[in-house]
Amino acid sequence: MVKISKNRVKELARLRQKKHRLEEQLVVVEGLRTLSQLKYYGLRPLEQYLGESEQAIWAGVPALQLDAEDFHRICDSDNPQAVAALFALPAAGVKSFKTAFYLDGISDPGNMGSIFRSAAAFGLDALLLSPCCVEVSSPKVIRASLGSVYRVPHAIIELGELSVPGLQLVCAEMEEGTLLQNFRPSDGRLVVAIGSEARGLSRQIREMARESVRIGMEEQMESLNAAMAASIIAYHLHTLEQH
Template identity: 50%
Template sequence: MPNLSLSIARIHSLAKLKQKKFRNLEQKVVVEGRRTLQQLADWGIVPEELYLAQGEPALPAKAIYDVTPEIMNRICDSESPPAIAGLYPLPEERSVSFRSAFYLDGISDPGNMGTIFRIAAAFGVDSVLLSTGCCELGSPKVIRASLGAVYKVPFRVCTPSELKALGATVITLDMAGSFALQDYKVPPSAYIMALGGEAHGLSSAIKTMADVSLRIDMPGEMESLNAAVCAGICAFQLCRK
């Protein structure tokens, strides 16, 4: 069966999804790049529509469309779009019981946010909890940086009071933390690794409820690390114990 073609009206509609307000209105997002789409397919997540340019090989999809590079440029978010993209529903919040979780407090950078989700998927972190000040998870930049992990790792927005009510051990990452990360032994019960945003760090509400504050000892001459790097070091150190 030959692939389908997009109408001018449909192209215009898809191009609007580059804007947050239209993504929220339609509850859809265009996800681009073979590696991300292949990872989603490996998890059994299939696009509603698949768009192919320049004879790009197909992946499983409910409908497949041939498009020109010019059309791909119109409907994709990146400056140099690849030859494959797909239409997906926005990632949805869901609650799960967890042994380990990240709490992201004001993470506003899409690259850091997506990378932290990718780290969570790689190291088996069960859930990601988000403050209300975090960036949009349906952003194409977040989805690309996560390699699709925002669809795999359960997440939900969580206020400080809701976080406290979970009853898990709250571990904060702070350059002035009381204990070295490499010396800390995770508790036998559920624990939450709290990371602050790039500009302001952890809020006072989260610092106050911390059960333990850990630091990453650095022998070199660098004041701090960004949130995603801290998340990777923390997950590697704690989640394998």
């Protein structure tokens, strides 16, 4: 295994910044669990980076040896594992869907990644993102999604693109609407709009949507965060599909 050069470390460290990730269309992904999941999905990186005692994950992919200081420079977590890899950014694009979520202003990387992970687990066809959402290709989102950003089709869209015939737009609300356990989608395409816990959904979405759903909770609970709410709704829709 070849030891990485200082110049290469410097190049990879630049990818911690969004500007350079988007310019080069590359991202460093760290962590054995996430990388193992990406391998399971059939993805191959351009390079893999390993500590001295680590084994290569992919055969036939160039492997470079890094020390602890190098990993801290190229990875954005506080305590990076001694394994990482260089991938192309997850490709955006949604060709078609029957069931999707519209994410309105989800700015927390952990929430965004968790929603992608739930979407993959419960078979959502797509995630549609408002322009003000957090960057999907950030390392934190990729880790939180356990690589699901590479599996779930997604696209950034303007709200007006949801105003099409035959599309059922439903708002996920905290206090108003049909109880989720009583909700049954129509036969057409379904989009459930989910907002951030802090700001909720925009007025424009509420005006466009013809109906809303809410998750029944104990009275003393004020709200759920976006990722938890999305997971519960995704599971409910998945259960309906199974029956």
